[in-house]
Amino acid sequence: MALIEKAPAKINLSLDVLRKREDGFHDVEMIMTTIDLSDRIELHSLDEDKIEISMESRYVPNDERNLAYKAAHAFKKKYAIKTGVHIGIEKNIPVSAGLGGGSTDAAAVLRGLNRLWNLNIPLDELAVLGATIGADVSFCVYGNTAIARGYGEQIEVLASPPPCWVVLAKPNIGVSTWTIFNRVKINELYHPNTKRVMEALYEKDFHKLCQYMGNSLEPITSSLHPEVSQIKQAMMNIGAPGVLMSGSGPTVYGLVEHENKARRIYNGMRGFCEEVYLVRLIG
The missing domain is CATH 3.30.70.890 (GHMP kinase, C-terminal domain)
Structure with a gap:
């Protein structure tokens, strides 16, 4: 049985870089909101303990360099899951575009695996795990509209923008x-x-x-x-x-x-x- 998870793109309504940190990252303050342009993530459990990715895009790797793969690997390691997963990605969000395509795919995998394996992990916990994968993944776990601080991992949900x-x-x-x-x-x-x-x-x-x-x-x-x-x-x-x-x-x-x-x-x-x-x- 396949489980489908939508992965919406984001836009930045505001992006401020505050300072450079000792770890080489930058502290930022970013207001982001989601838009109705989405990738489609399809998840299947596998009996064998492995992660597979299938995708028709010559611009995105379908191996361990892919953020969706990293998300599945981090999820399985964190929760000691021995079941494997096949991840099918239908790319609609442009690549390397500033729209969070890789991050939202990773976030969708975290949400989707949580549902696929019936673990009932709170979104807050998934967002913390997402921060280990990429700077925008925590926001994308929640979606909606929020301000991200730190290097992107500190999320505060905001009011949604006026309809437009x-x-x-x-x-x-x-x-x-x-x-x-x-x-x-x-x-x-x-x-x-x-x-x-x-x-x-x-x-x-x-x-x-x-x-x-x-x-x-x-x-x-x-x-x-x-x-x-x-x-x-x-x-x-x-x-x-x-x-x-x-x-x-x-x-x-x-x-x-x-x-x-x-x-x-x-x-x-x-x-x-x-x-x-x-x-x-x-x-």
Whole structure:
């Protein structure tokens, strides 16, 4: 019997890098929310004690380098599970895009194995385990809308954003998160106003959210990949009221209140890059 788990992508409404830690990681403050663009994870128990991954993507490894594999391995080790698992991944989220594709797959595997093997482990406990796999996995275990602190493992659930549409545009490049963070110079960074973004969420104020959302990493990624700035400017010119790069990039998104306008912006952006999506917020 197969068990299906949905793995939704995330966007950053705010991303601030606060300081570099002694362990080489950075302390961050990130407000993230989930969107209706999802990978599909299918899990089957195996009699043999092994982990298998099947996936049709030439950009993602299907071995122990895959975060979904790491999640299954960590789960089995933590809870002393001797049963094996086959993980089928249907990729719909762009790879190396700043949308948390690998992290959300890992989180879906943790949630799915918990259900598959009827262990009833609380989400809080799964989120702690997720932090050992990747910085965004803890958030993705919960989904919805939250602020992540520390290196991403400290999660506080927030009010959901006002309902709106999201236009995503990804240039034909991949961005390494490690490469971008390696270029961070704290004393030269732009810092978004995280407090105002949180206020906008609790007030359900769409225009305030658009005004204050920001990303410390956007200038760094844009300096390496000018396409990011070009796509952002194009989306603003077409009329998206709130436009930002998600994560370490390169995907740029626009928040739009009304469907008709969102579809116009979506159609306009298809002339700038191949990968354009129109989705709803679900966080």
